[in-house]
Amino acid sequence: MIEVNGVSKMFGAFPAISDISFRVEPGEILGFLGPNGAGKSTTMKIITGFMPPTDGNVTIAGYDIVTDSLEARKHIGYLPETVPLYTDMTIKDYLEYMGRLRGMSRDYINQRISEVIDICNLGDYYSTIISKLSKGFRQRVGIAQAILHEPDVLVLDEPTIGIDPIQVVETRQLIKNLGGEHTVIVSTHILPEVSQICERVIIIHEGQIIAEDTPENLAQRLVGSERVDLDVKGPQQDVLVALGQVEGVREAVRLEGQPGSVPRYRVQSELGIEIRAELASTVINSGWGLLRLDGVIMSLEEIFLRLTTEDELIQQVDPTQEDASAE
């Protein structure tokens, strides 16, 4: 349903995201997880066609988001990070306007408005001016707007940011219920959120995808490992075996690279063991050329840690969670 192929985005000379590729299958809920500034919003903006990518392409339901933009956009419901609301309109007028912009007929709009008002629990505020609504309600209006036209693809950028804990729980449940009918991408920097609502997670850091798996597998893989990348000139099989035998190495794999370039290997090791010196001497003693060696800038743990600690604040003040633990 969503295909992202080698997408990069440069802001001037600064790469916001580089070479991102992934697919989302129909009905799937994909979590897009990363610390603040990792490139989540940029990716969302490219997927929804707000910004063209510098490189690569995105297709939504088979339509390219740049060359077939209008067709592709018809299939998308989007909730940007800052909820886009006309604050001087009532919820009803706002939803009506959004429906008309998406080419819905009057009857269909009216039918859908009453449905989404129900889904998002906005019944009592139907004709309230949006500027008078609290942040949580505004968020719900934003979601109502995104699902109004029953889009195949739903892109939600940080849907639970800045709302109170009870509303966070409600919003997460709401999103979970939307899966199945819609293909959903949710971006967030809160780890427990993805494990609650997503079937699959992509972790993005400094503009690159560093992991992609189910939340359960990811949590397992994350337990104690550190990574080193090496470019080694030498017979591939032998290099792999030799690297795998270095003490403390858990796994050594060859990374897909440009054809013709020097092969790159990624070595996963146990946490807290310095293996770089050992790796280097293994390569050199075997008579191969070591062209590059670097510890991956930030291990998954560190990112994981960052993500978890940020949510602890929410967990602490989340009354529903407290109740659960009190029992």
Add this chain to the structure above:
Amino acid sequence: MNTFTVAWKEIKGYFSTPAAYIVGAMFLSLTGIFFVFDVTSPFAEASVRGIVNWASFFIVFLAPLLTMRLLAEEQKLGTLELLMTAPVRDWEVVLGKYIASLIMFSATIILTLYYVLLLYVFGQPDTGPVLSSYLGLMLHGAAALAVGLLGSSLSANQIVAAVVGIAVLLMLSFVDRVGSLVSGVAADVLNGLSLNAHVTDFTRGVIDTANVVYFLSITAVFLFLTIRSMETRRWR
């Protein structure tokens, strides 16, 4: 279709918020004051020339104040992102907003017909120049609104948007003054660009195709620039 959806929303916006009423009222009171000065001066003539000249001058401020909200607010509220990811073309948005501002402007101008009515009650104005003056006023307004809309596309801040619009319009209005200081081709070009130079003929009862084409061109060019400006928003 989308153009009219956008236009209709903005027209409702104009009539349901006080800002446009205040701007319109300011315009009407200022033109009213100068109308009184005009008709009470010695040897006053029963013509709309004076009032239309003043209205033309105040359009420089009226138009950007009417358009400043249209695109700047979308950027400020973040709704631009919504609009540009909805299946709507950029030009449909720009044109819809422009039409709304044109209707609001026309509504304001229609109210000035009250002065004309007074002229007919108390004198015998020449109908030809009255009609041509109002045609000129509408064309001038149409061009000024396009300039104002460009200003609004350039900033998320309404004040900045209005100031940019007013500044550009002031320059366009008075370049003929600079034109009178130089000679030759430069003078022709500067006079050719001037809004004021093209208004004068209309108030004399002359409808020159060149003037009509001039205002329509200014409108088209600035609307085109506005659409382009919106497109480049995507890259920022």
